[in-house]
Amino acid sequence: MGDDLLGGKSWRPRQRQQAARLALLLGLCVGFLLGLSRCGRPELPDAESLLIRVQWPDGSQSPVELEEFIAGVVAAEMPASFQPQALQAQAVAARSYVLRQKGAGKHGEAAVCCDSACCQAWRSEEELKKNWGADFPANWQKIRAAVAATAGQVLLYEGELIDALFCSTCGGMTEDAAELWGSSRPYLTAHPCAYCSHSPRYSSWKRYSLAEAASRLELQPEQIPELKLLSSTAGGRVALLAGGERQYRGTELRSRLELDSAAFSWLLQGEEIIFLSLGYGHGVGLCQYGADGMGRAGYAAREILSAYYPGTEQGQAADFF
Ligand SMILES: [Zn+2]
Ligand SMILES: [Zn+2]
Known part of the structure; x- marks a missing residue:
């Protein structure tokens, strides 16, 4: 009778399969929900664990996970109030810069330092908490989300990492790298920028x-x-x-x-x-206020990067480790 109720012995394995599938589905749902609950703070990918050696402000050197480091650079180099697309573009530029410096020997074993006059600025979470006060959680989440959205992305020109220079405000016209270095780069040329006039230092x-x-x-x-x-x-x-x-x-x-x-x-x-x-700064490469202006106008990070680094294409950081 029991067998009849269950629809015959032949159904038992199928029911077990269904139960197993149900359990698996439930497990996936729980996992998904647990994942969602962690979305309050975007998790930076660590699966690949790309480590970069950095010379810290106190002069010491040690490796750090690339994406974690990039978050501290973006937070230091661009106002958190900027459009997400601008923060994403900055993250890609910062990542490209760091990896290009890797192996350049500027700081011995370390790829970069944390001095904006030499490499790129970087801030620790502690400093950011101090600087941002009550705004820290929202600002830090916004920065980390921009880094996570572009995780591992770098910019290449003919297969090589670019010199991802950037400045605060170009003032309406970017500058050719040759004026800064005496040698040019095909992707660092002078061109009009119509998006930085809202900069306080225009x-x-x-x-x-x-x-x-x-x-x-x-x-x-x-x-x-x-x-x-x-x-x-x-x-x-x-x-x-x-x-x-x-x-x-x-x-x-x-x-x-x-x-x-x-x-x-x-x-x-x-x-x-x-x-x-x-304008404010040398004017070469990404105009940060211009990137924010393009973000306000609805452009995506990729479009912003193409505008300020023309002719470049997207690459993967992992290819340079
Ligand atoms: Zn440096
Ligand atoms: Zn500009």
Whole structure:
């Protein structure tokens, strides 16, 4: 009878199979739900465990998981308030930069340091907690989500990792790498950028007395009104400028005059000279505010990267270990 109720002996194995399938399904569901519950904090992939050796701010060196490190770089190099697509683009640029440095020997065994003037800035979670205060959980989750969304992605040009340079605000026109290094890169060229005008440093000015400007340029005050632009860069910045018997490169003047960029012009006003600058930084590569502007306009990270690193293609970090 029991057999009849169960539909005959021949059904038992099938029911067992169904029960097993049900158990498996339940198991998968529980696993899925457990996975979902961890989504509050995006888990960075560690399956491949790509380790990168870093020189830390205290000078020590040790390996760290690549994606963990990239999160600290993105947090240090770009405001967390930026669009997710911009943060994703920054993550890909940062990852490409780190891997290109790997083996370059700049810091002995370590691929990179944490100094923005040398490699890229990086912040620890402790520093970020201090800097962000109550905003830490939301900011950190946003940054980690951008890193996770692009996990392992790098940029290549003809199969090689690119020099993923970036700057804060190009001021309307990016710059050719040749102006910075003396040698060009096909993907680091000068081109218009229409997306960074919301940057607080899109334009700026500095006022000096003729005497102060002369002292900074090692000239006489009466020579300042005779400053003369000799040539401009591909990106519209000052390439060469003459003052008295001297000639200055735009980047040198930027530093001597503490200007935001070498994209400057000037005007004389009585005993003063006013320098007007466009953008902030060298202007080469990814314009960070431009990336944010493109994100606001609905562009994806991939489109942002193609705009600022034209001709590049996506590659995988794992191929460079
Ligand atoms: Zn360095
Ligand atoms: Zn720009």
